[in-house]
Amino acid sequence: MRWAYVESPIGDLAYALDDSGLCNVHFGGRPGAPLGTDDVADQLRAYFAGSLTSFDVKLSVTKGSSFERAVWDQMLQIPYGETRSYGFVAAAVGEPGGAQAVGTACNRNPIPVIVPCHRIVGADGKLVGFGGGLDRKRILLELEANVKMQLDWS
Structure with missing residues (x-):
């Protein structure tokens, strides 16, 4: 490495x-x-x-359970500048009652930012849980929201 x-x-x-x-x-x-x-x-x-909204790097993820990998794959499907709830992601990977397990998978994400675990929020839209701390999560979401708004309005 x-x-x-x-x-x-x-x-x-x-x-x-x-x-x-x-x-x-x-x-x-x-x-x-x-x-x-x-x-x-x-x-x-x-x-x-703010000039890149989609990463194009080859990922090499060799760890994680099949559930964690499914969650990480689902994170890659969340559009730039948008969020999804832990419950939404749980349902999307076939575990509708697994919101807490999604949180654990987010915490184990080996490639944060690029595999955007920061786009996962609580059911009420509030910022909860982030391995890098909520301040970092807020900055990442604000960056994406600002860029998305500029792109949408230009």
Whole structure:
């Protein structure tokens, strides 16, 4: 695994690549990791600048139960600038009573931001649960909402 990082409005984001693709994103830096200069870094910078609404990086996820993988796949289906509830995602993966299990799967997401677990909210639309902290979740959702509004109105 090769680690690098990018600076962002939510703090440094470390990410790891293996021979198959992107396998990890970590909030905060990674000691000894260089500043990223590859396609992942370019796409993350473009996302935070508001000029990228869909990532196109090869993912290499080798862990997770079949349920977790289904949740992570469902997260990738949530459109940029939109949210879904934990219950909605649970129903979408065939476990209509599994909202709490979806929360656990979100917490175990190895590639946050790119696999957008921040787009999952409580049934009442409130921000609940995020491995990077609710402040980061709020910043990510506000960024996407602002960019989506600009795109929709232009």
